[in-house]
Amino acid sequence: xxxSATHAPLLRRVGVVCALAALALLAIDVLVPAQSFxxxxxxxxxxxxxTDPRSDAFKTSILxxxxxxxxxxGTVGGWILWMYRRKPAGRPDLRLLRAEREEAS
Amino acid sequence: xxxxxxxxxxxxxxxxxxxxxxxxxxxxxxTAPPISNARIAVVTLLVAETMFFSGLIGAYLVFRGSAPxxxxxxxxxxxxxxxxxxxxxxxxxxxxxxxxxxxxxxxDQRRLRRDLALTGALGLIFLAVQGSEWVRLIHHGLTLxxxxxGATFYTLxxxxxxxxxxxxxxxxxxxxxxxxxxVTAAHDAALDACAIYWxxxxxxxxxxxxxxxx
Numbered sequence: 001x002x003x004s005a006t007h008a009p010l011l012r013r014v015g016v017v018c019a020l021a022a023l024a025l026l027a028i029d030v031l032v033p034a035q036s037f038x039x040x041x042x043x044x045x046x047x048x049x050x051t052d053p054r055s056d057a058f059k060t061s062i063l064x065x066x067x068x069x070x071x072x073x074g075t076v077g078g079w080i081l082w083m084y085r086r087k088p089a090g091r092p093d094l095r096l097l098r099a100e101r102e103e104a105s
Numbered sequence: 106x107x108x109x110x111x112x113x114x115x116x117x118x119x120x121x122x123x124x125x126x127x128x129x130x131x132x133x134x135x136t137a138p139p140i141s142n143a144r145i146a147v148v149t150l151l152v153a154e155t156m157f158f159s160g161l162i163g164a165y166l167v168f169r170g171s172a173p174x175x176x177x178x179x180x181x182x183x184x185x186x187x188x189x190x191x192x193x194x195x196x197x198x199x200x201x202x203x204x205x206x207x208x209x210x211x212x213d214q215r216r217l218r219r220d221l222a223l224t225g226a227l228g229l230i231f232l233a234v235q236g237s238e239w240v241r242l243i244h245h246g247l248t249l250x251x252x253x254x255g256a257t258f259y260t261l262x263x264x265x266x267x268x269x270x271x272x273x274x275x276x277x278x279x280x281x282x283x284x285x286x287x288v289t290a291a292h293d294a295a296l297d298a299c300a301i302y303w304x305x306x307x308x309x310x311x312x313x314x315x316x317x318x319x
Contacts (some may be wrong), residue, residue, distance in 0.1 A: 013148040053171055057171045065160070068159040071157070079148075083140050098291065
């Protein structure tokens with residue numbers, strides 16, 4: 001039997017929790033009044049719109065730091081998905097097998 | 106006397122109800138979960154470590170990109186050739202660590218001990234070479250307070266070196282458990298977690314080496 005089928009209820013539950021969390025965040029964002037005028041901090045306002053080499057340095061760094069969480073979560077999520085979807089032929093639980101053998105003998 | 110209804114059932118077998126079929130399904134062979142708890146723990150740690158190093162690298166990118174000349178001409182150049190060799194030493198330790206992981210899955214204790222000892226030795230060689238190069242750089246004037254260049258260099262490479270120290274200590278602990286016969290094919294979680302951490306440290310070094318030493 002495929003591992004994905006074995007763990008389907010768990011994955012479904014995780015999906016439901018994630019969807020609820022996303023909905024809650026959306027609701028908070030829509031319902032809570034907040035005035036924001038897309039202001040940058042003093043550092044960004046000073047450097048990011050000029051021809052200063054610091055401008056490019058900041059932009060590179062910001063792009064790098066923005067991409068890293070997506071890269072990390074994507075990598076770990078992909079790994080978890082791959083581990084759950086592949087056939088579980090790899091590794092039997094030797095402790096359980098040993099306990100079963102001991103019970104049988 | 107034989108039960109006549111049993112003969113009828115044998116002659117005309119009735120398919121079991123759906124709920125009964127579910128009940129009488131043969132038990133599956135016991136398998137470990139696809140991802141062990143130890144792996145989840147160490148991957149969580151590595152996610153945090155990755156973001157920590159991302160912050161340091163982000164700061165490095167800002168300082169490096171902002172500087173008109175990098176590295177500053179009045180400071181000593183980083184030892185590239187020695188560090189290349191040292192990089193190969195660390196990569197070799199990653200290979201021996203994978204060998205130890207394969208050995209424990211085959212329950213080959215002799216090879217496991219040999220590969221773990223080799224991994225630890227290569228990690229210590231890496232640290233010793235790094236330390237000696239640092240001493241030379243400090244003697245030539247590249248100190249932590251020698252401007253942004255020295256500060257970012259020692260922060261990034263020093264933080265990685267601290268992680269290698271942590272990995273070596275962890276490896277020593279696992280080696281101790283291996284000596285006591287506590288790490289086997291059935292109980293390999295400690296080695297598995299340590300190997301993942303070790304390989305992360307090796308991969309991180311490749312990124313830092315490409316970033317800082319070029």
